[in-house]
Amino acid sequence: LSNYPVVRGPRPDLMLSGHTHGGQFNLLGITPYAVGFERFKRPRRASVAIAGLHDIEGGIVENTLPAFEAARDQGFGMELDIRFSRDMQVVVFHDDDLLRLAGDARRVRQLTLKELQALPLGGIDSARIPSLQEVLEAVNGKTPLLIELKSGPNYRRLCRALMEQLEGYPGETIVESFNPLIVAWFRFHAPQVVRGQLVGPLPSYRPEVNGIAA
Numbered sequence: 001l002s003n004y005p006v007v008r009g010p011r012p013d014l015m016l017s018g019h020t021h022g023g024q025f026n027l028l029g030i031t032p033y034a035v036g037f038e039r040f041k042r043p044r045r046a047s048v049a050i051a052g053l054h055d056i057e058g059g060i061v062e063n064t065l066p067a068f069e070a071a072r073d074q075g076f077g078m079e080l081d082i083r084f085s086r087d088m089q090v091v092v093f094h095d096d097d098l099l100r101l102a103g104d105a106r107r108v109r110q111l112t113l114k115e116l117q118a119l120p121l122g123g124i125d126s127a128r129i130p131s132l133q134e135v136l137e138a139v140n141g142k143t144p145l146l147i148e149l150k151s152g153p154n155y156r157r158l159c160r161a162l163m164e165q166l167e168g169y170p171g172e173t174i175v176e177s178f179n180p181l182i183v184a185w186f187r188f189h190a191p192q193v194v195r196g197q198l199v200g201p202l203p204s205y206r207p208e209v210n211g212i213a214a
Helices: 065-073 132-139 155-166 180-189 207-213
Strands: 014-021 024-032 047-050 077-084 090-092 104-107 145-149 173-177 195-198
Touching: 047 065, 065 077, 065 132, 077 132, 077 155, 090 132, 090 155, 132 155, 145 155, 155 180, 173 180, 180 195
Parallel strands: 014 195, 047 077, 077 145, 145 173, 173 195
Antiparallel strands: 014 024, 024 047, 077 090
16 A cells, blocks of 8 residues: 555545355455555555355355354454444344344344343354444454444444444454444544445435446
8 A cells, every 4th residue: 555645635535346155255356546555555456255254055044153253263364244233232233123033023122232142143043143342352353354344323322332442453454334423433543443434336326326326
């Protein structure tokens, strides 16, 4: 990144785009905006296990400890999603509700951490929703983490909670979100943290946005 200037303002360090294949995410477009992150001195292709290295037929459910342990053991970087439980614990779970993986129509934020961890996922009794702290302890800095913050009314508090849990963490991390306000929060309150602005494919945006992008 030494050839890229440091950009002032709420821009992200990285614009992340790519595609999924076989449970992995290939970072095809890494656009760096700031210096100081050793692993991204130059744009390159990197394999990241989305929601861990999971295989539902093999009994490993996405965003669970076995999925993250499998990615760690095989040397993959990994992406994970965080949000709050009802008792404001940071949990690792992609969806807003529990219907797809737990057959429960309630939203994650309606249940406490204890209640969430009582629900088996994907029809596998041993598969449970982990807390972020449990994932950090399992990975322990052995491979990089891309942590996506899910947007919500308490997004500022979620940003602060993540920073508290990452304090002293020995591994490399990137924080990322589709919400530009979350990315901007880290720019102003934790500029030492590398952050990525997630973007979707152009057809997913409104026509007027596509027109601007074109």
